[in-house]
Amino acid sequence: MSADNSTSQEIPNPAVDGSELIRFDKVVKRYGSNTVLDQLDFSVASGKHVTLIGPSGSGKTTILRLLMTLVRPDEGTIRVGGQYLTHEEKNGRLVPAGEKHVREVRKNIGMVFQQFNLFPNMKVLRNLMEAPVTVLGLSKDEAEQRARELLDLVGLGDRCDAYPTQLSGGQQQRVAIARALAMRPQVLLLDEVTSALDPELVAGVLDVLRDIAHTTDITMLCVTHEMNFARDISDQVLMFDSGHVIESGTPEKIFTEPEHERTREFLGAVL
Amino acid sequence: MNWNWSHVDDFMPLFWDGVELTLKALLFGTLIAFSLGLVWAIAQRSEKKWIRWPVTVVTEFIRNTPLLVQLFFLFYVVPEWGPSMSPLTTGVVGLGLHYSTYTSEVYRAGIEGVPAGQWEAATALSLSKRRTWTSVILPQAVRRVIPALGNYVIVMLKESPQMAAIGALDMLGQAQGYSQATFTYEAISVVGVAFIVIAYPASLLLRALERRLVR
Numbered sequence: 001m002s003a004d005n006s007t008s009q010e011i012p013n014p015a016v017d018g019s020e021l022i023r024f025d026k027v028v029k030r031y032g033s034n035t036v037l038d039q040l041d042f043s044v045a046s047g048k049h050v051t052l053i054g055p056s057g058s059g060k061t062t063i064l065r066l067l068m069t070l071v072r073p074d075e076g077t078i079r080v081g082g083q084y085l086t087h088e089e090k091n092g093r094l095v096p097a098g099e100k101h102v103r104e105v106r107k108n109i110g111m112v113f114q115q116f117n118l119f120p121n122m123k124v125l126r127n128l129m130e131a132p133v134t135v136l137g138l139s140k141d142e143a144e145q146r147a148r149e150l151l152d153l154v155g156l157g158d159r160c161d162a163y164p165t166q167l168s169g170g171q172q173q174r175v176a177i178a179r180a181l182a183m184r185p186q187v188l189l190l191d192e193v194t195s196a197l198d199p200e201l202v203a204g205v206l207d208v209l210r211d212i213a214h215t216t217d218i219t220m221l222c223v224t225h226e227m228n229f230a231r232d233i234s235d236q237v238l239m240f241d242s243g244h245v246i247e248s249g250t251p252e253k254i255f256t257e258p259e260h261e262r263t264r265e266f267l268g269a270v271l
Numbered sequence: 272m273n274w275n276w277s278h279v280d281d282f283m284p285l286f287w288d289g290v291e292l293t294l295k296a297l298l299f300g301t302l303i304a305f306s307l308g309l310v311w312a313i314a315q316r317s318e319k320k321w322i323r324w325p326v327t328v329v330t331e332f333i334r335n336t337p338l339l340v341q342l343f344f345l346f347y348v349v350p351e352w353g354p355s356m357s358p359l360t361t362g363v364v365g366l367g368l369h370y371s372t373y374t375s376e377v378y379r380a381g382i383e384g385v386p387a388g389q390w391e392a393a394t395a396l397s398l399s400k401r402r403t404w405t406s407v408i409l410p411q412a413v414r415r416v417i418p419a420l421g422n423y424v425i426v427m428l429k430e431s432p433q434m435a436a437i438g439a440l441d442m443l444g445q446a447q448g449y450s451q452a453t454f455t456y457e458a459i460s461v462v463g464v465a466f467i468v469i470a471y472p473a474s475l476l477l478r479a480l481e482r483r484l485v486r
Binding site: 069 | 391
């Protein structure tokens with residue numbers, strides 16, 4: 001996983017609002033000749049719940065993957081908590097950061113995937129303990145206590161000793177949410193977390209997320225097609241099209257009186 | 272041609288020497304092939320070209336030249352400027368090295384079979400490179416390739432007689448010596464049966480393992 005952008009660049013205006021947790025500056029991401037994100041600027045304040053909506057291919061998931069450092073930007077910079085995510089300052093220039101720096105900043109970010117991605121070779125409890133023990137340096141007892149609390153929170157306190165394949169999709173996704181929270185991230189990224197679930201299992205997962213959204217101060221970035229859920233938990237909704245934010249606002253505004261023609265079309269199609 | 276049990280009796284001391292050497296070569300050759308193969312496979316996933324590239328060249332070279340040539344090289348050429356090893360040690364190293372280039376392909380397939388989502392989840396949890404390999408990727412990859420790896424144990428058993436060319440007399444090497452000296456065929460027959468007696472239970476064991484591990 002080498003940094004794609006090998007050229008150094010000017011440091012952008014460092015004036016950052018104190019409450020701003022995530023900031024994208026002129027971020028460009030291309031896959032081959034396809035530009036997915038084009039000079040994207042946006043920011044998310046600490047503790048906010050932001051939902052990204054828009055047609056498929058509009059770049060929403062790419063934003064989450066950039067934040068999780070699963071892909072690297074071709075141009076521009078991303079900051080999390082004031083720190084550059086994939087860059088370091090050297091002699092007044094920004095250069096692609098080494099793996100160590102990236103890992104350090106990334107510890108503040110957790111992600112839940114569409115396909116759960118639990119580790120099938122580990123029991124549920126160890127899925128939740130592996131990273132807290134080996135990355136954060138928690139003792140086994142501390143990590144286990146944290147893991148059990150989180151499994152209780154997602155309603156699976158009795159499945160600690162199951163293997164992931166012995167659980168339903170909905171249960172697996174709830175374990176995956178607990179696993180992400182076990183790292184106590186500042187930011188939680190949710191990438192279409194209910195899209196792979198049977199319809200009757202969606203509600204259980206969304207209930208857990210609502211609970212987390214309402215009882216913690218974790219910052220959430222959410223890509224979803226569940227518009228009711230988005231309306232429930234979001235402070236802000238961003239409408240994406242072709243790699244740009246074309247409209248943003250409170251859920252009430254976006255869902256009831258969208259300004260942009262593309263937003264109206266999109267919502268007409270999905271609601 | 273009549274079967275003569277006295278030739279079998281005569282051959283027995285040599286036979287047991289040969290069996291011992293065959294099993295030693297198989298055991299240590301397998302250990303080398305399995306561990307070194309894993310090293311090759313992981314090295315070929317390295318981000319660093321200067322690691323990937325030489326490993327590819329070396330493994331391709333070894334895989335595409337005959338084991339016999341490698342044994343001769345290790346036994347007669349290497350001691351000119353490097354360590355000189357006993358015939359058995361040379362045979363074990365040669366066998367292990369040769370088959371490590373095959374097992375590395377098996378491991379590679381196993382590693383590639385682990386879904387990308389597993390790497391992504393490991394990244395999302397900030398697991399270190401080493402942890403990602405040892406806790407997440409390898410347990411899943413190795414599990415699914417154990418049957419394929421096991422096949423190479425049987426292949427190595429059947430190729431081990433090549434060591435006789437450098438003087439490490441395995442059971443077939445012993446039988447050949449005895450038969451040529453006495454113009455009899457009993458010793459060779461005994462060894463033929465011995466191969467089956469070792470190889471067939473081994474493949475049954477592998478199949479049982481496969482049923483348990485591959486779901």
